[in-house]
Amino acid sequence: AQSVTQPDIHITVSEGASLELRCNYSYGATPYLFWYVQSPGQGLQLLLKYFSGDTLVQGIKGFEAEFKRSQSSFNLRKPSVHWSDAAEYFCAVGAMEYGNKLVFGAGTILRVKS
Amino acid sequence: EAQVTQNPRYLITVTGKKLTVTCSQNMNHEYMSWYRQDPGLGLRQIYYSMNVEVTDKGDVPEGYKVSRKEKRNFPLILESPSPNQTSLYFCASSLSGQAWSTEAFFGQGTRLTVV
Numbered sequence: 001a002q003s004v005t006q007p008d009i010h011i012t013v014s015e016g017a018s019l020e021l022r023c024n025y026s027y028g029a030t031p032y033l034f035w036y037v038q039s040p041g042q043g044l045q046l047l048l049k050y051f052s053g054d055t056l057v058q059g060i061k062g063f064e065a066e067f068k069r070s071q072s073s074f075n076l077r078k079p080s081v082h083w084s085d086a087a088e089y090f091c092a093v094g095a096m097e098y099g100n101k102l103v104f105g106a107g108t109i110l111r112v113k114s
Numbered sequence: 115e116a117q118v119t120q121n122p123r124y125l126i127t128v129t130g131k132k133l134t135v136t137c138s139q140n141m142n143h144e145y146m147s148w149y150r151q152d153p154g155l156g157l158r159q160i161y162y163s164m165n166v167e168v169t170d171k172g173d174v175p176e177g178y179k180v181s182r183k184e185k186r187n188f189p190l191i192l193e194s195p196s197p198n199q200t201s202l203y204f205c206a207s208s209l210s211g212q213a214w215s216t217e218a219f220f221g222q223g224t225r226l227t228v229v
Contacts, residue, residue: 004156009154034217036220042222043221043223044157046217090156096215100212100213100214101162101172101214102218104156104157
Protein backbone atom coordinates (compact mmCIF):
# COMPACT_ATOMS: atom_id res chain seq x y z
CA ALA A 1 0.00 0.00 0.00
CA GLN A 2 1.12 3.54 -0.59
CA SER A 3 2.63 5.35 2.40
CA VAL A 4 4.37 8.55 3.39
CA THR A 5 7.04 8.47 6.08
CA GLN A 6 8.47 11.35 8.02
CA PRO A 7 11.09 9.67 10.20
CA ASP A 8 11.62 12.56 12.60
CA ILE A 9 8.79 13.35 14.99
CA HIS A 10 10.63 16.28 16.58
CA ILE A 11 13.61 18.32 15.42
CA THR A 12 15.31 21.14 17.29
CA VAL A 13 17.66 23.55 15.55
CA SER A 14 19.29 26.79 16.59
CA GLU A 15 18.18 30.01 14.98
CA GLY A 16 20.35 30.68 11.95
CA ALA A 17 21.27 27.04 11.48
CA SER A 18 20.33 25.04 8.42
CA LEU A 19 17.38 22.66 8.40
CA GLU A 20 16.49 19.47 6.59
CA LEU A 21 13.23 17.61 7.15
CA ARG A 22 12.97 14.17 5.66
CA CYS A 23 10.12 12.63 3.69
CA ASN A 24 10.03 9.22 2.01
CA TYR A 25 7.15 7.76 0.06
CA SER A 26 6.17 4.38 -1.24
CA TYR A 27 4.31 4.70 -4.53
CA GLY A 28 4.55 2.82 -7.80
CA ALA A 29 4.67 5.88 -10.03
CA THR A 30 6.12 9.34 -9.56
CA PRO A 31 3.47 11.09 -7.55
CA TYR A 32 2.68 14.71 -6.86
CA LEU A 33 4.65 15.81 -3.80
CA PHE A 34 3.80 18.60 -1.39
CA TRP A 35 5.08 20.19 1.79
CA TYR A 36 2.67 21.98 4.11
CA VAL A 37 3.33 23.94 7.30
CA GLN A 38 0.99 24.20 10.25
CA SER A 39 1.67 27.07 12.63
CA PRO A 40 0.21 26.82 16.13
CA GLY A 41 -3.56 27.26 16.07
CA GLN A 42 -3.64 27.56 12.31
CA GLY A 43 -4.60 25.44 9.38
CA LEU A 44 -2.10 24.01 6.93
CA GLN A 45 -0.42 26.24 4.36
CA LEU A 46 1.28 25.03 1.20
CA LEU A 47 5.05 25.62 1.13
CA LEU A 48 5.83 24.02 -2.22
CA LYS A 49 4.81 21.34 -4.71
CA TYR A 50 6.56 19.08 -7.23
CA PHE A 51 5.51 16.83 -10.05
CA SER A 52 7.99 17.10 -12.86
CA GLY A 53 10.86 19.19 -14.17
CA ASP A 54 13.72 20.52 -12.12
CA THR A 55 14.13 18.29 -9.09
CA LEU A 56 14.95 21.24 -6.84
CA VAL A 57 11.78 23.19 -6.07
CA GLN A 58 11.62 26.62 -4.49
CA GLY A 59 8.80 27.53 -2.17
CA ILE A 60 7.60 30.31 0.05
CA LYS A 61 9.36 31.57 3.18
CA GLY A 62 12.79 30.59 1.83
CA PHE A 63 12.13 26.85 1.77
CA GLU A 64 13.20 24.46 -0.95
CA ALA A 65 12.82 20.74 -1.49
CA GLU A 66 14.69 18.22 -3.58
CA PHE A 67 13.08 15.24 -5.27
CA LYS A 68 15.29 12.17 -5.49
CA ARG A 69 13.61 9.44 -7.49
CA SER A 70 16.22 6.79 -6.66
CA GLN A 71 15.60 7.30 -2.94
CA SER A 72 11.85 7.99 -3.16
CA SER A 73 12.51 11.08 -1.10
CA PHE A 74 11.37 14.67 -1.07
CA ASN A 75 13.30 16.40 1.69
CA LEU A 76 12.57 19.97 2.75
CA ARG A 77 15.45 22.34 3.41
CA LYS A 78 16.13 25.86 4.57
CA PRO A 79 19.61 27.40 4.74
CA SER A 80 18.98 29.58 7.80
CA VAL A 81 16.10 28.99 10.18
CA HIS A 82 14.21 31.84 11.84
CA TRP A 83 12.35 31.60 15.15
CA SER A 84 9.09 32.09 13.24
CA ASP A 85 9.69 28.79 11.40
CA ALA A 86 8.77 26.86 14.55
CA ALA A 87 5.75 24.83 13.45
CA GLU A 88 4.70 21.36 12.37
CA TYR A 89 5.59 20.32 8.84
CA PHE A 90 3.72 17.76 6.79
CA CYS A 91 4.78 15.98 3.65
CA ALA A 92 1.87 14.96 1.43
CA VAL A 93 1.72 12.75 -1.64
CA GLY A 94 -0.91 12.21 -4.33
CA ALA A 95 -1.23 9.92 -7.31
CA MET A 96 -4.25 9.26 -9.49
CA GLU A 97 -3.69 5.52 -9.25
CA TYR A 98 -4.20 5.63 -5.50
CA GLY A 99 -7.37 7.63 -5.19
CA ASN A 100 -8.57 11.17 -5.44
CA LYS A 101 -6.86 12.48 -2.32
CA LEU A 102 -3.59 13.50 -0.71
CA VAL A 103 -1.93 11.17 1.77
CA PHE A 104 -0.11 12.92 4.59
CA GLY A 105 2.86 11.90 6.64
CA ALA A 106 2.69 11.95 10.43
CA GLY A 107 4.38 15.35 10.61
CA THR A 108 7.61 16.74 12.04
CA ILE A 109 7.51 19.30 14.84
CA LEU A 110 10.25 21.89 14.48
CA ARG A 111 11.51 23.74 17.53
CA VAL A 112 13.88 26.67 17.08
CA LYS A 113 16.34 27.57 19.84
CA SER A 114 17.39 31.16 20.21
CA GLU B 115 -10.34 37.24 1.20
CA ALA B 116 -10.20 33.70 -0.15
CA GLN B 117 -10.65 31.31 2.72
CA VAL B 118 -12.08 28.17 4.22
CA THR B 119 -14.07 28.86 7.36
CA GLN B 120 -14.84 26.27 10.00
CA ASN B 121 -17.07 26.65 13.03
CA PRO B 122 -16.80 26.22 15.88
CA ARG B 123 -13.06 26.40 16.56
CA TYR B 124 -13.41 24.60 19.88
CA LEU B 125 -16.13 22.24 21.07
CA ILE B 126 -16.57 20.12 24.15
CA THR B 127 -19.51 17.76 24.09
CA VAL B 128 -20.83 14.64 25.79
CA THR B 129 -20.99 11.15 24.38
CA GLY B 130 -24.01 10.60 22.18
CA LYS B 131 -25.03 14.22 21.67
CA LYS B 132 -25.30 14.94 17.95
CA LEU B 133 -23.18 17.76 16.63
CA THR B 134 -22.35 19.47 13.37
CA VAL B 135 -19.16 21.22 12.38
CA THR B 136 -19.69 23.65 9.55
CA CYS B 137 -17.30 24.36 6.70
CA SER B 138 -17.65 27.01 4.04
CA GLN B 139 -15.33 28.12 1.23
CA ASN B 140 -15.62 31.25 -0.90
CA MET B 141 -13.33 30.20 -3.75
CA ASN B 142 -15.85 28.26 -5.86
CA HIS B 143 -13.80 25.10 -5.37
CA GLU B 144 -15.16 21.82 -6.63
CA TYR B 145 -13.48 19.47 -4.18
CA MET B 146 -13.94 19.56 -0.43
CA SER B 147 -12.83 17.16 2.25
CA TRP B 148 -12.62 16.56 5.97
CA TYR B 149 -9.56 15.34 7.82
CA ARG B 150 -8.84 14.45 11.39
CA GLN B 151 -5.42 15.05 12.86
CA ASP B 152 -4.13 12.88 15.68
CA PRO B 153 -0.63 12.90 17.18
CA GLY B 154 1.71 10.56 15.37
CA LEU B 155 -0.85 9.78 12.68
CA GLY B 156 -0.84 12.95 10.62
CA LEU B 157 -4.00 13.87 8.75
CA ARG B 158 -6.41 11.15 7.76
CA GLN B 159 -9.24 11.78 5.35
CA ILE B 160 -12.76 11.21 6.68
CA TYR B 161 -14.98 12.08 3.71
CA TYR B 162 -14.67 14.02 0.52
CA SER B 163 -16.89 15.57 -2.10
CA MET B 164 -16.08 16.14 -5.74
CA ASN B 165 -19.08 18.35 -6.34
CA VAL B 166 -22.61 19.12 -5.20
CA GLU B 167 -24.48 15.98 -4.15
CA VAL B 168 -21.36 13.86 -4.74
CA THR B 169 -19.71 12.55 -1.58
CA ASP B 170 -17.55 9.53 -0.82
CA LYS B 171 -15.81 7.87 2.07
CA GLY B 172 -12.21 8.56 2.89
CA ASP B 173 -9.95 6.41 5.02
CA VAL B 174 -11.71 6.80 8.38
CA PRO B 175 -15.43 7.43 7.74
CA GLU B 176 -16.94 5.41 10.60
CA GLY B 177 -19.07 7.53 12.91
CA TYR B 178 -19.28 10.50 10.56
CA LYS B 179 -21.68 11.84 7.96
CA VAL B 180 -21.40 14.66 5.46
CA SER B 181 -23.57 16.43 2.93
CA ARG B 182 -22.92 18.74 0.00
CA LYS B 183 -26.12 20.52 -0.91
CA GLU B 184 -24.37 23.69 -2.02
CA LYS B 185 -20.98 24.07 -3.60
CA ARG B 186 -19.62 26.30 -0.86
CA ASN B 187 -20.69 24.27 2.20
CA PHE B 188 -19.60 20.87 3.44
CA PRO B 189 -20.75 20.18 7.02
CA LEU B 190 -19.41 17.29 9.08
CA ILE B 191 -22.00 15.54 11.24
CA LEU B 192 -21.36 13.30 14.21
CA GLU B 193 -24.66 11.60 14.94
CA SER B 194 -23.53 9.98 18.19
CA PRO B 195 -20.07 11.18 19.16
CA SER B 196 -17.79 8.93 21.17
CA PRO B 197 -14.56 9.71 23.06
CA ASN B 198 -12.45 8.16 20.29
CA GLN B 199 -13.63 10.99 18.04
CA THR B 200 -11.81 13.50 20.20
CA SER B 201 -9.45 15.05 17.68
CA LEU B 202 -8.49 18.11 15.66
CA TYR B 203 -10.59 18.38 12.53
CA PHE B 204 -9.74 20.21 9.33
CA CYS B 205 -11.87 21.07 6.36
CA ALA B 206 -10.06 21.59 3.07
CA SER B 207 -10.98 22.57 -0.47
CA SER B 208 -9.29 22.33 -3.86
CA LEU B 209 -10.09 24.17 -7.07
CA SER B 210 -9.89 21.07 -9.22
CA GLY B 211 -11.73 17.82 -8.71
CA GLN B 212 -8.34 16.12 -9.09
CA ALA B 213 -7.37 16.50 -5.49
CA TRP B 214 -4.32 14.27 -5.84
CA SER B 215 -2.56 16.90 -7.96
CA THR B 216 -3.91 20.17 -6.61
CA GLU B 217 -3.12 22.49 -3.72
CA ALA B 218 -5.51 22.09 -0.82
CA PHE B 219 -6.67 25.12 1.16
CA PHE B 220 -7.34 24.43 4.81
CA GLY B 221 -9.60 25.88 7.45
CA GLN B 222 -8.17 26.78 10.84
CA GLY B 223 -9.34 23.61 12.47
CA THR B 224 -11.91 22.54 15.04
CA ARG B 225 -10.70 20.99 18.25
CA LEU B 226 -13.35 18.56 19.43
CA THR B 227 -13.40 16.91 22.83
CA VAL B 228 -15.97 14.22 23.57
CA VAL B 229 -16.35 13.34 27.25
